[in-house]
Amino acid sequence: MTQEFRLKDEGLIDRSKKISFKFNGKKYFGYEGDTLASALIANGVHLVGRSFKYHRPRGFYGAGVDDPYALVQLIRNNETIPNIKATEQELFEGLEAKSVNCWPNVNFDIGGINNFLRIFLPAGFYYKTFMWPKSFWYRIYEPFIRKAAGFGVVTHEHDKEKYEHKYEYCDLLVTGSGPSGLASAYSAAKNGAKVILAEDKPRFGGSLLTSEVTIGNQTGKEWADKIVTELKEMPNVVVKNRAQVFGYYDHNMLVMSERISEHMPKTEKFMPKQKLWYIRAKEVVISSGSIERPIVFGNNDTPGILLSSAAKEYMKVYGVLVGKKPLIFTNNDSAYETAIEFKKNGINPIVLDSRKELNSDLITEAKNLGIDIKFEHVVVNANGYRKVKSADIAKISEDKTNLGKIENIACDCICVSGFWTPTIHLASQSGGKTKFNEDIDAFIPSQSKQNETTVGSANGIFNLNDTLKNSFEAGYELSKKITSKENKLSVPAVVEKKNSKHDKFWCVPLPKGKKYKRFLDFQNDVAVSDIELALREGYRSIEHVKRYTTLGMATDQGKTSNLNGLQLVSNIENKVVPEVGHTTFRPPYTPVSIGAIVGREVGKHSKPTRKSPMHSWHEKNNAVFVDAGLWLRPRYYKKGNETLFDASKREAENVRKNVGVCDVTTLGKIDVKGPDAAEFLNRVYTNAWLKLPVGKARYGVMLREDGIVMDDGTTTRVSENHYHMTTTTAQAANVLSHLEYYLQIVWPELNVNVVSTTEQWAGAAIAGPKSRDLLQKLFPETDCSNEGLPFMGFIETKLFGVYARIFRISFSGELAYEVNVESDYGNFMWEKIIELGEEFKIQPYGTEALSTLRIEMGHVAGSELDGRTTPFDSSLEGLLSKKKDFIGKRSLQKEAFISPDREKLVGVVPLDKKTSIPEGSYIVRDANAKLPNPKLGHVSASCWSVEYNNPFSLAIIKDGKNMIGQKLFALSPLKSKSIPVEIVSSHYVDPKGERVRS
Amino acid sequence: MLFIKCPYCGIRSQNEFAYGGDATVKRPELNKEISDKEWDDFVYNRKSPRGKHLEFWHHISGCRQWFKVHRDTATHEIFKTLKPHEEL
Numbered sequence A: 001m002t003q004e005f006r007l008k009d010e011g012l013i014d015r016s017k018k019i020s021f022k023f024n025g026k027k028y029f030g031y032e033g034d035t036l037a038s039a040l041i042a043n044g045v046h047l048v049g050r051s052f053k054y055h056r057p058r059g060f061y062g063a064g065v066d067d068p069y070a071l072v073q074l075i076r077n078n079e080t081i082p083n084i085k086a087t088e089q090e091l092f093e094g095l096e097a098k099s100v101n102c103w104p105n106v107n108f109d110i111g112g113i114n115n116f117l118r119i120f121l122p123a124g125f126y127y128k129t130f131m132w133p134k135s136f137w138y139r140i141y142e143p144f145i146r147k148a149a150g151f152g153v154v155t156h157e158h159d160k161e162k163y164e165h166k167y168e169y170c171d172l173l174v175t176g177s178g179p180s181g182l183a184s185a186y187s188a189a190k191n192g193a194k195v196i197l198a199e200d201k202p203r204f205g206g207s208l209l210t211s212e213v214t215i216g217n218q219t220g221k222e223w224a225d226k227i228v229t230e231l232k233e234m235p236n237v238v239v240k241n242r243a244q245v246f247g248y249y250d251h252n253m254l255v256m257s258e259r260i261s262e263h264m265p266k267t268e269k270f271m272p273k274q275k276l277w278y279i280r281a282k283e284v285v286i287s288s289g290s291i292e293r294p295i296v297f298g299n300n301d302t303p304g305i306l307l308s309s310a311a312k313e314y315m316k317v318y319g320v321l322v323g324k325k326p327l328i329f330t331n332n333d334s335a336y337e338t339a340i341e342f343k344k345n346g347i348n349p350i351v352l353d354s355r356k357e358l359n360s361d362l363i364t365e366a367k368n369l370g371i372d373i374k375f376e377h378v379v380v381n382a383n384g385y386r387k388v389k390s391a392d393i394a395k396i397s398e399d400k401t402n403l404g405k406i407e408n409i410a411c412d413c414i415c416v417s418g419f420w421t422p423t424i425h426l427a428s429q430s431g432g433k434t435k436f437n438e439d440i441d442a443f444i445p446s447q448s449k450q451n452e453t454t455v456g457s458a459n460g461i462f463n464l465n466d467t468l469k470n471s472f473e474a475g476y477e478l479s480k481k482i483t484s485k486e487n488k489l490s491v492p493a494v495v496e497k498k499n500s501k502h503d504k505f506w507c508v509p510l511p512k513g514k515k516y517k518r519f520l521d522f523q524n525d526v527a528v529s530d531i532e533l534a535l536r537e538g539y540r541s542i543e544h545v546k547r548y549t550t551l552g553m554a555t556d557q558g559k560t561s562n563l564n565g566l567q568l569v570s571n572i573e574n575k576v577v578p579e580v581g582h583t584t585f586r587p588p589y590t591p592v593s594i595g596a597i598v599g600r601e602v603g604k605h606s607k608p609t610r611k612s613p614m615h616s617w618h619e620k621n622n623a624v625f626v627d628a629g630l631w632l633r634p635r636y637y638k639k640g641n642e643t644l645f646d647a648s649k650r651e652a653e654n655v656r657k658n659v660g661v662c663d664v665t666t667l668g669k670i671d672v673k674g675p676d677a678a679e680f681l682n683r684v685y686t687n688a689w690l691k692l693p694v695g696k697a698r699y700g701v702m703l704r705e706d707g708i709v710m711d712d713g714t715t716t717r718v719s720e721n722h723y724h725m726t727t728t729t730a731q732a733a734n735v736l737s738h739l740e741y742y743l744q745i746v747w748p749e750l751n752v753n754v755v756s757t758t759e760q761w762a763g764a765a766i767a768g769p770k771s772r773d774l775l776q777k778l779f780p781e782t783d784c785s786n787e788g789l790p791f792m793g794f795i796e797t798k799l800f801g802v803y804a805r806i807f808r809i810s811f812s813g814e815l816a817y818e819v820n821v822e823s824d825y826g827n828f829m830w831e832k833i834i835e836l837g838e839e840f841k842i843q844p845y846g847t848e849a850l851s852t853l854r855i856e857m858g859h860v861a862g863s864e865l866d867g868r869t870t871p872f873d874s875s876l877e878g879l880l881s882k883k884k885d886f887i888g889k890r891s892l893q894k895e896a897f898i899s900p901d902r903e904k905l906v907g908v909v910p911l912d913k914k915t916s917i918p919e920g921s922y923i924v925r926d927a928n929a930k931l932p933n934p935k936l937g938h939v940s941a942s943c944w945s946v947e948y949n950n951p952f953s954l955a956i957i958k959d960g961k962n963m964i965g966q967k968l969f970a971l972s973p974l975k976s977k978s979i980p981v982e983i984v985s986s987h988y989v990d991p992k993g994e995r996v997r998s
Numbered sequence B: 001m002l003f004i005k006c007p008y009c010g011i012r013s014q015n016e017f018a019y020g021g022d023a024t025v026k027r028p029e030l031n032k033e034i035s036d037k038e039w040d041d042f043v044y045n046r047k048s049p050r051g052k053h054l055e056f057w058h059h060i061s062g063c064r065q066w067f068k069v070h071r072d073t074a075t076h077e078i079f080k081t082l083k084p085h086e087e088l
């Protein structure tokens, strides 16, 4: 294919590097430096997709971030990526892209029928059409909308690309490298500030790449190149292209996404696809420029109609003609630059200017070049379906309400210029106020909230001389505040063409009897008639109009549509635009890949994984792991073909019969030290702590101030002023924060310090009737007898030379001990226990067996202490001291907490002694009662009792222990189960607790 | 993301901190007889002001110290940070 619309030698592309690519399966060529859009236009392709709602043909409207609808599906390195803007995607060898929103293909699209049915799809059509009947939603409406809507298809595959996050601090962040950005960055950098300059395009320079100006003795582009080269060499400056600052957040934090490798066929090894920069800037210069505004007329979304500035950029940057019979439609001078550029390249444009004949540097130049200019003329309607073929034009009256005789002229593109809209998204996101500037019919930033300064055309300044002067000044003043240096540069002299005043005209009236669709928002297919309808239906607030009609929504964020929408609303409402106000600008300014936001915190790296020092032993011995918070804990150790049920039953039985060992490293451990430690514990726990002797452990319960149980565990007095506290695995972090709160804020007079020691100790629980025999083997020098180490006793000793702590505490209800050694010796300890335990038939047991053992003993844990239960509810009232005050005690008097129908802890056994009761089941009196069946409570934990060889559950039910002996039902609607049960004591095994003391 | 000055460590990003509630609420003294109303005011009742608010933050991924932050809840402006027993 020849590139029929490629100019001979203009542009910044590299014609020596030919690149082949595919669009909708067809092969084309472009050059290095092209975007997908410029390469397609060079090949005469203007039809890229179908619109969102009506499936109207879509082409290119802009040349960069301003384009609302040239969205394609990109296939890169075997991955498919939706929502890619063809005007931003750089061409690379082998690039493949497809149209979106069309089926079966872009030229013949079934959904295009919506275009003819559009009378049924007016504003708010989602709300109206799909409301009724309700049952249609899932079966008919939703699948239909899903198939017909959206900008491409996401893949269900994992994203194989890497994304990085970077945190950066600077004195000055400059968002955009046009003349204002370059001047501010340069002036600040030369004054010693640490500067980051961000440019979203591949090329630096912004408008200087396409404007005919002189700065000093150089062209605009030469000056830009020189400044960028110099900035890049300065050690205090970071210069980034392909980097979009898309969000302005609190305390001057901005987020920038840098496209590192999307312009390459694939991401190189060790290279991310994108990098997300979190930049904390002392000062921000917003130099984001401005976007040309459309003029609204009939069928103004036809492919081939685009912004005049885009047409100029395609010529000057990419050496591409958007058409050979151009019509230029303008209300201001800047479109004349486009006309002149066409003319210089041998093309004869026709200019329609809505203004009365006038003169300026540019108009005179155009006239001198012999360009055909029709003043007081407008485009009324564009003809052509897949590409514009001709335009209906007419003379317009001075008050812009009456059209003269309509004339048809042939054209293959219409370049539109309705003046300029400052890009104030970032300034507005920063929380700053905006004001409407009557001179330019647009909003500009007014009052800053954060440390931010807007310069150049983003601030409504459209001449280069003022822009450079202001920006040099801004860079200097802002840097001086930070560096206290006074190295001020002189502003170079500028030669530019003076513009005449633009025409406050934005919408062509409809000729009598015509109902042309006139679009405001090209991305969301919002037409003038939609806004009119919304207002007729009573919508007034611009925020409501936006949501009802979808004007300015989605990825485009109203870049080209906002102001014309506001003009329309204010015209209908007989208000001025500032009275209508604008909708809130929210980040992101441009779409951001989810992958970039996630960064490296993906899959198992989404959170840290904590492993005990014995982890590798567990792995080698077929442990099946379970997540316990961040920890990985063995759930059971699989032997042969065992199921979870088989294995946990075997492990629990072995604890009851012989001896088992469980890794309890994950339990939270906190060292509590200081002369007031006992007093502190006495206030934190519900029971008495002042008289606990050295060398003894005690079980304790802590409440929150609202009386709900927070956590439980044992705490041991290691020495006079030193306690070793344990918490549950889940609550370890909360308990530490809780203790710190009381020590630092509530009772600072207490001389106590707390520190987490969870990771310092490896813990093994040795439980079962033979645990003492094993312990004696492990510690032959130590007296492990019931007298030497009684229940709740504690000793410090040596495990074959290694410092060890033994606590005689039990979670399983069996005679049990917990041995702690320093983490580095954890594996040594574990292997010794297994080795010496062999003769006692030791088996390791996991969390599942651990649960079984505690449930049948009636020990409460997380499923009972679920943040809703008081000590009365969870059978812990015996631990409430009457003699002293403690955290949460005052709340226990609350009426609701002592009410007789509170739900309390009991045991539940199925009458058939066979059917396991699903956790979460309801306990009810009558299984067949009318719904809603009055609920007595719920089943909190279930196990297979190894002691009695039948199912056993804990439940929290009304009237608690008084219900023991009652025959009730456990209902699980989720599992469709209705199980007759009997309520029993929660202490199902060894209710007197003799074993732990034996 | 806020930028918070820990009185002990200096300025750090918000993700190092945990919010800790209203700093004007004082826990009633231990062993003191108080009414249900006073206790409820301490445990449950909080104002949710738009504007200036004195609150506790905890430098949870830093020095582990609790401290006070004087912040505007609408604009997020932070006027001052103080140690727990310093007054505004």
Ligand SMILES: [Zn+2]
Pocket: B006, B007, B008, B009, B010, B059, B062, B063, B064, B065
């Ligand atoms: Zn700190």
